[in-house]
Amino acid sequence: MARRTSTRGAGRGAVRRRRLPMRYLLPSLILIALMAMLMLRGYVHSEILADHRIQPEAATDRVPEKILDGGPVIDTRGGRTASLSVPRHHLVLTFDDGPDPEWTPKVLDVLKKHDAHAVFFVTGTMASRYPDLVQRMVDEGHEVGLHTFNHPDLSFQSKSRIDWELSQNQLALAGAAGIRTSLFRPPYSSFADAMDDKSWPVTEYIGSRGYLTVVNNTDSEDWKKPGVEEIIRRATPKGGKGAIVLMHDSGGDRHQTVEALDRFLPDLQKKGYEFDNLTGALGAPSAHTQVTGLDLWKGKAWTWAVQFSEKTTDALVVCLAVIGTLVITRFGLMLVLSVAHARRVRRKNFRWGPPVTEPVSVLVPAYNEAKCIEATVRSLVASEQPIEVVVIDDGSSDGTARIVENLRLPNVRVVRQLNAGKPAALNRGIANAKHDLIVMMDGDTVFEPATVRELVQPFGDPSVGAVAGNAKVGNRDSLIGAWQHIEYVMGFNLDRRMYDMLRCMPTIPGAVGAFRRSALERVGGMSEDTLAEDTDITMAMHRDGWRVVYAENARAWTEAPESVQQLWSQRYRWSYGTMQAIWKHRKALVERGPSGRFGRVGLPLISFFMVLAPLLAPLIDVFLLYGIVFGPTEKTIGAWLGVLAIQAVCAAYAFRLDKERMTHLISLPLQQILYRQLMYVVLLQSWITALTGGRLRWQKLRRTGVVGSAPGAAAGPVPRQRAESGTGSDRRPVG
Structure with missing residues (x-):
């Protein structure tokens, strides 16, 4: 096979030798970037570093009686051990596991239609993927709380992992809406009287990090999809009592939740109930604080990176x-x-x-x-x-x-x-x-x-x-x-x-x-x-x-x-x-x-x-x-x-x-x-x-x-x- 030669071959050879590593460098960088995007996608889709174990029930010997018999808001900040309840005729609707691109907008539409507010306990994975929905929650006057980043049972986790779950969740909120929140709901939580010797130490530690732990005292059990009538029945408190109602705006088909909400809100408003944010119902300062400076830019960079990886990998999957x-x-x-x-x-x-x-x-x-x-x-x-x-x-x-x-x-x-x-x-x-x-x-x-x-x-x-x-x-x-x-x-x-x-x-x-x-x-x-x-x-x-x-x-x-x-x-x-x-x-x-x-x-x-x-x-x-x-x-x-x-x-x-x-x-x-x-x-x-x-x-x-x-x-x-x-x-x- 013939080839060209030149009197400048030595010079060209020198240039070629300098370029030789680029043969491997550029393709390697592209493959590394692709792998990084996939890893990031897996991270925010709970495929990487996720822990799906659930702790079985344990004894309650170490849990204070006033917590077991108290309200659904648990305050362990600054060494306190106190619980709070929502006043009569006040309902705090809470939605877990979102935001979801299909059902969260429908829930927000119903809340806006009936001039009601709620608290959305979002996961960092979903907030990172759908930051516009978090921004809409804040813009429409709702409160946002943390529900961890990857939704693990925290009783299995070390303190460093708990800190990581909280900080990553806050990072997602900062990037999505420019806020921090002081509200927290543990995954797999239930009523206050379900607190046990495994979950109580976690609650104490969460309080030491400056968070109010919010469980619930009225469970709609909408995740079971029992029917609209049954969801309404289970979500309605008895005798005019105040309540924190647990619902879900993510995790599956939530059309029953949306239909129940559209009937539930006007019916209870006619009975004199108010649908407030948690801090509004408790008469406390807002749970949100604005994030500025480097923390804000870190959050924006995080959500941008997630959005880029999501869109790029989605396009690559289609291709x-x-x-x-x-x-x-x-x-x-x-x-x-x-x-x-x-x-x-x-x-x-x-x-x-x-x-x-x-x-x-x-x-x-x-x-x-x-x-x-x-x-x-x-x-x-x-x-x-x-x-x-x-x-x-x-x-x-x-x-x-x-x-x-x-x-x-x-x-x-x-x-x-x-x-x-x-x-x-x-x-x-x-x-x-x-x-x-x-x-x-x-x-x-x-x-x-x-x-x-x-x-x-x-x-x-x-x-x-x-x-x-x-x-x-x-x-x-x-x-x-x-x-x-x-x-x-x-x-x-x-x-x-x-x-x-x-x-x-x-x-x-x-x-x-x-x-x-x-x-x-x-x-x-x-x-x-x-x-x-x-x-x-x-x-x-x-x-x-x-x-x-x-x-x-x-x-x-x-x-x-x-x-x-x-x-x-x-x-x-x-x-x-x-x-x-x-x-x-x-x-x-x-x-x-x-x-x-x-x-x-x-x-x-x-x-x-x-x-x-x-x-x-x-x-x-x-x-x-x-x-x-x-x-x-x-x-x-x-x-x-x-x-x-x-x-x-x-x-x-x-x-x-x-x-x-x-x-x-x-x-x-x-x-x-x-x-x-x-x-x-x-x-x-x-x-x-x-x-x-x-x-x-x-x-x-x-x-x-x-x-x-x-x-x-x-x-x-x-x-x-x-x-x-x-x-x-x-x-x-x-x-």
């Missing part, structure tokens, strides 16, 4: 659902169309047209391919199709051209040029090719004897301008090689069958592709506009009205990168080059005629599934990790296994079509966990490069020459004859 649906649909479409493609091309009477027997020019651009070039050229000489081989040495410094010349193989020529890049090398080869059918391959690839013959048979159809072959990984014995083998068979070749049926093939692989010379001339030859010249030329072929097809039996064995660094370099260039090609050919979206099919079908599919969708694919793994740790573990693992099963079915079918051994699929689960992450980060880095206007240079991959021959290659030495060599004449210049 994930949409993309998941589309990806599964694509899997189904890929399987159906692959079956149709296999049946079509494998029919006994299937023919593209008259058999193609004419000679073919095979172009091999080579830059420092000394370790691979001999195997490549020898595999071509064994071809069943009459061919000439043109090796274009693109300024190699390792003696690549000399190796080919010393082989002295028949019909093999070497064309030398100064280093100018792979597209220029291919155009030089086209100009020197003798025949009208041109096959292009990489210098690290070997062909089977039948590859060229199978590759050019579709040219029997005069509408076919280019043919994509079946690139296969030759060095699949390593773990990275096995993962790439799965990717090639499933992600590339199965895709190509689908795109062939849709007539919108996105890429002719650089390792094995064939073209009509006339088609190449019409589109201007190989372009240097992008780093993915193979994708670029394929799109240009479509736009010029040519048909591009897939030849499954035209197999080429290529050396895949064997290290993570080499793999990164290759895929980074592919991803960035694909983005460049899509942008270059964006006008295909609005073109009409036969060439418009690619713009209407192919370009949107390529853009979505190759560039956009993979950006959100890491969400699957992030949500998987989150679900395993904090969510419903069994359902999460089951969902992931379901997705993996779908992929396994597609992979197994792809392997069956390509007649590959299924043993390599053993590493599929590990590939999904590890290999895909690298591909995500590569794509993300490509996006960052594109959006920041960076330019990526050709990157030469270090070859080892491990792919020495292709299965089915002829055995025995090839006769050594004098090869044609030299620069050659620029015959039929293209581009």
Whole structure:
């Protein structure tokens, strides 16, 4: 593979070394931010750090009698032990567990309709998520009290956890309405006479922190949904007594509560009852104090962070659902169309047209391919199709051209040029090719004897301008090689069958592709506009009205990168080059005629599934990790296994079509966990490069020459004859 060089290479290398950490830093920061948002969301949804244990009843030996026999307001501030009751004909309606986005507004509407006030004991989780409702409570004259942040039974908690629950709840109130409150209601509390030796020490400690503890003495039991009449009956005090009434504006369907409230309020108002705030009923100072300065800004920052994480994660969940649906649909479409493609091309009477027997020019651009070039050229000489081989040495410094010349193989020529890049090398080869059918391959690839013959048979159809072959990984014995083998068979070749049926093939692989010379001339030859010249030329072929097809039996064995660094370099260039090609050919979206099919079908599919969708694919793994740790573990693992099963079915079918051994699929689960992450980060880095206007240079991959021959290659030495060599004449210049 050719690459560009420059006299300023050292300087550029220095810049690249300085930028190297950004490959990992920026994607890592994005993933960390995503995880932080998920953790914050889990925190305010009581999925993280929540404690749902409930203490059983205990003895009451340590609880003062005056508390057990007293009122529902317990004052233990400053070492006091006192209880207070609401005066006669005063009712304090209290609502727990909110605010709720559906039911709290309806409760507030009913209270406003009947000119009544109430106390809302809010949890910090709900107040953080719906701060506008807390602000409305305060604006409409209601009081707000604390109901802890995560709603745990405080009798299980340490003093530090209790302080944390209170402070976090106050932080949410500060951010939502700019207030602090002195009212507190313990979760799972009941009447004062239900206080026991477990809850009483908590009440004393709460008082030492400056809070009034408010329980109730009239329970509507609306959480049981007993019916509107029963809720009203239970909420109505006897004999004109004052009461603190317990209701709920969150925690489930509260339509019975809202209906009961709309009847309860006017009925008791007619009987002389007043519906006050707690401090109003007790004749005490307001429970609210304004928060200012740093505490206010901390509260605002908290609610903003929660809102941002809620909206962002909600949007991501929707995107994930949409993309998941589309990806599964694509899997189904890929399987159906692959079956149709296999049946079509494998029919006994299937023919593209008259058999193609004419000679073919095979172009091999080579830059420092000394370790691979001999195997490549020898595999071509064994071809069943009459061919000439043109090796274009693109300024190699390792003696690549000399190796080919010393082989002295028949019909093999070497064309030398100064280093100018792979597209220029291919155009030089086209100009020197003798025949009208041109096959292009990489210098690290070997062909089977039948590859060229199978590759050019579709040219029997005069509408076919280019043919994509079946690139296969030759060095699949390593773990990275096995993962790439799965990717090639499933992600590339199965895709190509689908795109062939849709007539919108996105890429002719650089390792094995064939073209009509006339088609190449019409589109201007190989372009240097992008780093993915193979994708670029394929799109240009479509736009010029040519048909591009897939030849499954035209197999080429290529050396895949064997290290993570080499793999990164290759895929980074592919991803960035694909983005460049899509942008270059964006006008295909609005073109009409036969060439418009690619713009209407192919370009949107390529853009979505190759560039956009993979950006959100890491969400699957992030949500998987989150679900395993904090969510419903069994359902999460089951969902992931379901997705993996779908992929396994597609992979197994792809392997069956390509007649590959299924043993390599053993590493599929590990590939999904590890290999895909690298591909995500590569794509993300490509996006960052594109959006920041960076330019990526050709990157030469270090070859080892491990792919020495292709299965089915002829055995025995090839006769050594004098090869044609030299620069050659620029015959039929293209581009």
